[in-house]
Amino acid sequence: MEEKQTEISTIGEFGLIDRITSGITHVNESTVNGVGDDAAEVRYPDTDVLVTTDLLVENVHFDLTYVPLKHLGYKSAVVNFSDIYAMNGTPRQITVGLAISSRFTVEHIEQLYSGIRLACEIYGVDLVGGDTTASRSGLVISITCIGDAPKDKVVRRSGAKPTDLICVSGDLGAAYMGLQLLEREKRVSKGEKDFIPKFEGKEYLIERQLKPEARRDIIRELSDKGILPTSMMDISDGLSSELLHICKSSGVGCRVYEDRIPIDYQTAVMAEEINMNLVTAAMNGGEDYELLFTVPISDYETVSRLEGIKVIGHITEPGLGCALVTRDGNEMELKAQGFNHMSAD
Amino acid sequence: MEEKQTEISTIGEFGLIDRITSGITHVNESTVNGVGDDAAEVRYPDTDVLVTTDLLVENVHFDLTYVPLKHLGYKSAVVNFSDIYAMNGTPRQITVGLAISSRFTVEHIEQLYSGIRLACEIYGVDLVGGDTTASRSGLVISITCIGDAPKDKVVRRSGAKPTDLICVSGDLGAAYMGLQLLEREKRVSKGEKDFIPKFEGKEYLIERQLKPEARRDIIRELSDKGILPTSMMDISDGLSSELLHICKSSGVGCRVYEDRIPIDYQTAVMAEEINMNLVTAAMNGGEDYELLFTVPISDYETVSRLEGIKVIGHITEPGLGCALVTRDGNEMELKAQGFNHMSAD
Numbered sequence: 001m002e003e004k005q006t007e008i009s010t011i012g013e014f015g016l017i018d019r020i021t022s023g024i025t026h027v028n029e030s031t032v033n034g035v036g037d038d039a040a041e042v043r044y045p046d047t048d049v050l051v052t053t054d055l056l057v058e059n060v061h062f063d064l065t066y067v068p069l070k071h072l073g074y075k076s077a078v079v080n081f082s083d084i085y086a087m088n089g090t091p092r093q094i095t096v097g098l099a100i101s102s103r104f105t106v107e108h109i110e111q112l113y114s115g116i117r118l119a120c121e122i123y124g125v126d127l128v129g130g131d132t133t134a135s136r137s138g139l140v141i142s143i144t145c146i147g148d149a150p151k152d153k154v155v156r157r158s159g160a161k162p163t164d165l166i167c168v169s170g171d172l173g174a175a176y177m178g179l180q181l182l183e184r185e186k187r188v189s190k191g192e193k194d195f196i197p198k199f200e201g202k203e204y205l206i207e208r209q210l211k212p213e214a215r216r217d218i219i220r221e222l223s224d225k226g227i228l229p230t231s232m233m234d235i236s237d238g239l240s241s242e243l244l245h246i247c248k249s250s251g252v253g254c255r256v257y258e259d260r261i262p263i264d265y266q267t268a269v270m271a272e273e274i275n276m277n278l279v280t281a282a283m284n285g286g287e288d289y290e291l292l293f294t295v296p297i298s299d300y301e302t303v304s305r306l307e308g309i310k311v312i313g314h315i316t317e318p319g320l321g322c323a324l325v326t327r328d329g330n331e332m333e334l335k336a337q338g339f340n341h342m343s344a345d
Numbered sequence: 346m347e348e349k350q351t352e353i354s355t356i357g358e359f360g361l362i363d364r365i366t367s368g369i370t371h372v373n374e375s376t377v378n379g380v381g382d383d384a385a386e387v388r389y390p391d392t393d394v395l396v397t398t399d400l401l402v403e404n405v406h407f408d409l410t411y412v413p414l415k416h417l418g419y420k421s422a423v424v425n426f427s428d429i430y431a432m433n434g435t436p437r438q439i440t441v442g443l444a445i446s447s448r449f450t451v452e453h454i455e456q457l458y459s460g461i462r463l464a465c466e467i468y469g470v471d472l473v474g475g476d477t478t479a480s481r482s483g484l485v486i487s488i489t490c491i492g493d494a495p496k497d498k499v500v501r502r503s504g505a506k507p508t509d510l511i512c513v514s515g516d517l518g519a520a521y522m523g524l525q526l527l528e529r530e531k532r533v534s535k536g537e538k539d540f541i542p543k544f545e546g547k548e549y550l551i552e553r554q555l556k557p558e559a560r561r562d563i564i565r566e567l568s569d570k571g572i573l574p575t576s577m578m579d580i581s582d583g584l585s586s587e588l589l590h591i592c593k594s595s596g597v598g599c600r601v602y603e604d605r606i607p608i609d610y611q612t613a614v615m616a617e618e619i620n621m622n623l624v625t626a627a628m629n630g631g632e633d634y635e636l637l638f639t640v641p642i643s644d645y646e647t648v649s650r651l652e653g654i655k656v657i658g659h660i661t662e663p664g665l666g667c668a669l670v671t672r673d674g675n676e677m678e679l680k681a682q683g684f685n686h687m688s689a690d
Contacts, residue, residue: 033501036502036594037432037501037502038429038432038578038579039395039396039397039429039432040395040396041395043389043496044390045389045391046390048377048388049386049388049394050385050386051384051386051387051438051474051491052384052440052474053440053442053474053476053487054442055478055487057478057480057481060444060479060481083383084384086384087382095396097398097487099400099402129398130398131398133405133406134402134405135402135485136482137481137483138482140444142400142442144398146394146396147384154386156382157381157383232383249381249382
């Protein structure tokens with residue numbers, strides 16, 4: 001970073017807030033009043049209001065040695081939008097809390113915000129407030145997203161019923177493999193300044209890790225085809241973990257089929273290279289931000305014709321438990337390995 | 346802390362979430378669905394919805410050597426409620442984001458949550474969601490509060506008009522003096538284990554720092570008397586700073602009178618002891634969480650009879666600037682010293 005860098009202390013907290021919030025406009029009718037008061041004002045006379053919060057912590061959720069700040073801002077916003085889509089809603093507003101240590105300059109924070117604002121622009125979300133403060137150590141990003149959904153269209157985790165089909169969008173495990181690749185190149189570089197990492201042929205993995213998208217397109221497609229899922233979640237901690245959440249909330253069991261799990265070619269190549277079990281990566285990798293949902297079996301024909309959606313199994317009576325059926329016909333009980341930041345600490 | 350301590354890693358993230366959210370019930374009609382889904386669901390068909398976010402960072406906003414975790418939880422919630430009251434609203438829901446380093450045990454987080462839940466109980470607020478993650482260093486608490494207000498009753502910062510009276514609730518500077526006292530006793534103790542700090546006769550200062558309350562009572566009193574402020578804020582960064590915010594947002598100037606600033610006896614004694622200018626402490630101390638508001642001059646008789654509210658000055662034409670009129674009749678321009686965590690870092 002060779003450009004001019006301005007110490008935050010030279011313009012102060014209020015100066016920084018002025019810089020990062022200048023020129024903010026609103027596109028949603030539900031946004032009444034945004035940045036600049038004790039609280040933002042929104043108005044939702046006819047719909048349910050959805051609220052979700054995510055914290056992203058430096059060196060737990062991201063490593064600034066290979067994550068550009070603009071991408072980080074973009075991803076921080078998008079993962080929250082994903083939670084709103086996962087309730088079959090539309091994200092409308094976000095508030096952004098930032099804790100910043102003194103090694104960050106005004107320009108750094110502007111880069112971070114440019115990513116947040118780009119995500120807002122693309123997804124039609126208004127930035128309506130926040131809090132900016134100091135941190136004694138790393139960067140912490142806390143985003144709260146507000147969205148809406150017609151009252152009878154909200155999809156929770158708890159509505160899955162035996163015989164429902166289990167579907168996922170896109171493919172799984174690529175974001176996790178992208179992380180492995182970035183970590184490997186970081187180790188190889190040993191902090192060398194002009195090091196050029198080897199990403200050729202694995203661009204998809206990098207993109208899935210650094211610049212995920214929320215599946216607004218899938219939500220629209222389902223709605224267009226008249227399909228209302230019986231339960232839904234986004235896949236942030238890994239398919240296994242999320243399937244267990246849905247089954248626990250719905251009081252049901254499930255069977256998913258190994259040969260039905262959607263995996264990209266690049267993910268498979270990378271798993272081979274680092275000698276990792278491909279299905280483990282796809283089932284437990286995390287950060288895919290794809291949608292996992294269930295639909296009544298009567299929707300089979302419609303759903304199986306949709307591009308980018310795959311039927312991977314079905315819901316069972318609770319007594320049958322939750323299992324992955326392997327290619328050779330064995331059943332492996334699902335375990336919530338997930339992305340357990342808690343135990344990794 | 347002699348009680349049994351459980352490592353968070355032994356029960357994992359999901360185990361911890363189960364522990365801290367067990368037995369949560371909701372009291373507000375607007376709460377449709379809380380913890381346990383991708384997003385919480387709320388419903389506000391007839392009112393404006395207010396949203397505010399605050400981040401509290403260890404060793405920037407609090408020092409765990411003298412702040413009990415239960416008090417910290419209580420305060421974290423209350424400062425957010427205060428922002429909603431400052432818009433003339435009623436807080437209804439909160440989401441809690443926590444980043445926790447490995448030195449915290451399950452019991453520590455339960456203490457923190459017991460304070461958050463106590464505040465929710467007292468103020469009638471529902472805990473509806475959150476995010477719990479690891480931190481590489483200190484504790485970070487991010488709370489988002491949602492509240493409501495009738496559409497024609499929301500009070501912003503921007504409505505103050507020349508001749509309006511400037512009012513504050515309670516007294517100022519005590520929380521800041523409480524912080525000075527706690528810091529002094531920490532230095533004196535030098536980390537000694539059985540050290541007994543000297544707080545006699547200064548209990549009010551300690552309470553104002555460690556366990557502030559949000560002024561729900563003032564909001565109700567104003568409503569009962571039919572007074573709708575023209576502008577309002579809560580005093581978190583200090584009176585000077587907040588007055589400047591109101592004047593800037595409203596495009597006006599102001600005069601406040603030194604001899605009208607409400608100060609408690611204990612605050613005065615402490616300022617004397619540490620040889621600090623009392624008015625500076627009251628004007629710039631921060632963390633008072635009192636309400637600063639303006640009312641039309643026609644409300645003078647009503648407002649001046651209200652207990653716990655003091656008229657401290659008036660709004661002027663913008664050309665006159667913002668000033669404190671000292672006891673000897675001089676005018677000192679107001680400056681936003683505030684509690685600038687940014688430059689302190």
